[in-house]
Amino acid sequence: MTVSVLVPSSLSREAEDKREATRKLGYVARAATIFRADRLIVYPDPGGDDGRFGDGFVETVLRYAATPPYLRKEAWGKRDELEAVGVLPPLRAPSQTGSESNGSGSTRQGIVTEVGPEGRVRVNCGLQHPISLNTPPGMEVGEGERVTVRISSRRPVRAKLVDEPSPGFAVERTDLPAALGREDAGVRIAASRYGEPLTVGRLETLAGRVERDGMTVAFGAPERGLPDILGIDQGAIEAAYADTEDDANVEPSDLRTETGFDLWLNTVPNQGSAVVRTEEALFATLAPLSLRA
Template sequence: MTTSVLVPSSLSREAEDQREATRKLGYVARAATIFRADSLIVYPDRDGETGRFDGGFVETVLRYAATPPYLRKEAWGKRDELEAVGVLPPLRTPSQTGSESNGSGSSRQGIVTEVGPEGRVRVNCGLQHPISLNAPPSMAVQEGERVTVRISSRRPVRAKLVDESPPGFAVERMDLSAALGREDAGVRIAASRYGEPLTVGTLGTLAGRIERDGMTVAFGAPERGLPDILGIDQTAVEAAYSGQDDANVEPNDLETGFDLWLNTVPHQGSDVVRTEEALFATLAPLSLRT
């Protein structure tokens, strides 16, 4: 089961300065971490982008936030997009632990600093010095690649390179249609105030499907929701999920690639729910299990 979170490249469109834009993205990264998202995908919304806080900025800051602190200097150096990263909240992603006799210890992210002969590589994984490891036959690693290192002992250092995704979430850039069309997309949900109001009954039905198939949840941008981004009439979405017998639009008529449009704050007390707030409000109930 995988969880993917989709946010638009226009996510920081209303930010007055880089500090505010960076802080907003930090909250998005926090939500992805807290609710154990496997991937955070930035999809293009070029009509909604304003100023310099475009998709490249959004992707770079989110990638930086997802990088463990002990690797950030080597992985990123100095970049204009990262001038305000001091305001990012710490993600505090815990190391993955295991108790198997052949793989006990913690898993952490590393960066390949050198590729040598016969499958030997040097990896910086936050220890005092880079360590030399054998790459598994199934892995073809390159210099600069991020890998997972399983550490069983620190004194003396005993570790191995393992062929699995590093802890935390991955940041990708992808068209919305491509993200929704992946084989592991699971239940494809559009988070929108115009969708079906989330109820206990709806959640009871959804939880089983999500637990079995995983989920992909897409969010809109400030002052620019998913209907605007997709170029569809918001009244059509409302009509499809109104529950009225005389509604002339059915959910299947929308043809947007989503299985469900869902309003996770059905009684919102503010005119606007910010995207970063919507992530917490949406991922919290959808993370419940049967």
């Protein structure tokens, strides 16, 4: 099961300064970590970018947040986009903290610092010094590439490269149609206040589909929800669900064809604030959708 979370490049459009924008992205990264997202995808919203904190800023800060602390200095150095990263909350993902156990199964991210002869590489994985490791058969790595290291002992160090993704989420940038068209997209959900209200009955039906197929959940930006970003009349969404409200197993097919989403879902149906921020919507949406049937 794959979980993908989609956020727009205009995510920080209302932030007053870089510190506030960075803090906001930190909460997005926290939500992706807590609810075990596999991918955090930044999709373009040209109509919402204000030129200050566009997709380059959003993607860079999220990638930095997803990088284990022991690799950040080497991986990123100094960049203008990262001036305020001190306000980022710690993610405490397994791939970032490592395991204090000396038993097998402890994995860490590493960066290849040198490629030597006969398939050997030197890897910085946050230990006292870079370590020399053999490359598994069929695996090719280059200098600067991130890899996964499985550690069986720390004193003395015994480790090996493994050809598998690291724990935690990957940050990507692609457009909405491409993200929704992935073979592993699963149930494609648009989080919107104009969608179908999430109820216990709907969640019971949806949880089984998500557990079986995975899900892709997309969110809008401040003052630019998904209908605005996609250029869709919000009334059309409400009207589509008004025709299917008596059957939780039926989705409005015309809306699905037009937008690419299987379901438009309102996960805060009785919101007490006029505005639910995107980072708040992530927690409100991913929490119930993480429940299992």
